[in-house]
Amino acid sequence: MSANAELSSLVTALDELVARVSGLADDLSGLDRDVLGAELYEVERSLRAAQRRLSALSSGR
Numbered sequence: 001m002s003a004n005a006e007l008s009s010l011v012t013a014l015d016e017l018v019a020r021v022s023g024l025a026d027d028l029s030g031l032d033r034d035v036l037g038a039e040l041y042e043v044e045r046s047l048r049a050a051q052r053r054l055s056a057l058s059s060g061r
Helices: 003-028 034-058
Strands: none
Touching: 003 034
């Protein structure tokens, strides 16, 4: 598999992971476990940053 194809695959995997983390954070927000939800939103932000960097690499920017 080429490097670009592998990077594209990783971006797709991160898309799915971001959606799962975001959904879980949304579910926990406003509950007794609000601190966990806030931490998950921070994880989501980090994953989105990684996603942008990988996307840039896969498109050759």
